[in-house]
Amino acid sequence: MKITSIVNLKGGTGKTTTSVAMIELLSRKERVLGIDNDKQGNLSQAFKRYTPERMIGSSVMLLTGKTRGNILHTENPYIDIIPCNIYMEKAEKEVLLGNVAQHDRYQKALSELVGYERCIIDNPPDIGMNVVNALIASDEIIIPINLDNYSLDGMVEMMSQIQNITEINRKANLTGILITDFEKTEAALQAEEWLRKEYGKRIFSIKIRHSRQAKDATLCQVPVTQYSSRCGATQDYKKFIEEYLRRER
Ligand SMILES: Nc1ncnc2c1ncn2[C@@H]1O[C@H](COP(=O)(O)OP(=O)(O)O)[C@@H](O)[C@H]1O
Ligand SMILES: [Mg+2]
Incomplete structure (x- = not known):
């Protein structure tokens, strides 16, 4: 199973x-x-598997080293998910209080899994123990960035933080940086030029266009690629997958 954070x-x-x-x-x-x-549970919502109530049956349990019983089926027979909710915050604090090894729990739990070719981990915007665990379990890392969102500030620090973590144990490849929610403004084009100069081939050549449907899809709790097969974001995500799979070979 190939694991991507x-x-x-x-x-x-x-x-x-x-x-x-x-x-x-x-x-x-x-x-x-x-x-x-991510304790916000947005990925869980996108597959209609969010619940605020319990921690059993969620990635919170991965932190305690248990996968069994946490994997939920979705409406799509080829997609299963391990959801998340606010209990992640509590679990993280508890894990930090214990003094046994904590950073390889996801790796151990996921290495026992069979039946999946791929695992995609959606992370929160911070580096807690759950993110350290995800990065250490991962074979590769993709960084989506939004050029309009002060995303370029702190980019260099972030790259070095990620690198430090992945070096603890197993070296995950930085597969690439993906420009998302792209709107063609003068400022965005300048930011893109800077980014491509700085990071070269690590930036995927395909960019994901801003599409209203991406937001609408979240209201219906379905993936945008399913919500609208024709919108710009879906077309671009399809091309992105082709580029991504080509890089893999
Ligand atoms: N290509 C896009 N076009 C339009 N809106 C987008 C696009 N990509 C993301 N968004 C919207 O931007 C917001 C942030 O995206 P999200 O994927 O939730 O970011 P993150 O998980 O990094 O916080 C959401 O409201 C989402 O619907
Ligand atoms: Mg999110």
């Missing part, structure tokens, strides 16, 4: 939208496990 330490950069789109598009060929690692 979608990460950015800032909020609103398209992490969840990208995770959900990747899960849905990849599920057309493979069995995919989606993990919601």
Whole structure:
């Protein structure tokens, strides 16, 4: 099972939208496990599997090393998910109080899983113990960025923080940086130029266009790629998957 973490330490950069789109598009060929690692539970909502009440049956339990009983089926037979909710905050504090090894719990729990070709982990905009765990379990990392959202500030620090964590144990590849929610303004074009100069081939050549349908899809709790097959964001996410799979080979 190939494990990919979608990460950015800032909020609103398209992490969840990208995770959900990747899960849905990849599920057309493979069995995919989606993990919601953000206590806001947006990925869980996108697959209609959010519940605020319990911590059993969520990624909170991954932190305690248990996968069994936490995986939920969705309406799509090729997609299962491990949801998340506010209990993650409490679990993280508890884990920090214990003094046994804490950073490889996801890795251990996920290594026992069979039946999935892919696992996509949607992360929150911070580096808590759950994110450290996700990064250490991951084979690769994708960073979505939104050029309009002060995303370029702190980019360098973020890259080095991520690198430090992945070096603790196993080196995850930075597969790439994906520009999301793109609107063609002079400022955005300048930001893109800077980014491509700075990070070169690490930036995916495809960009995800801003589409109203991406937001509408969240209200209906479905992936945008399912909500609208024709909107710009869906077309771009499809091309992104092609580029992503080409890079893999
Ligand atoms: N391509 C897009 N077009 C329009 N809106 C988008 C697009 N991508 C993301 N959004 C919207 O931007 C907001 C933040 O996206 P989200 O994926 O939730 O970011 P994050 O998970 O990084 O916080 C959401 O309201 C989402 O619907
Ligand atoms: Mg999110």
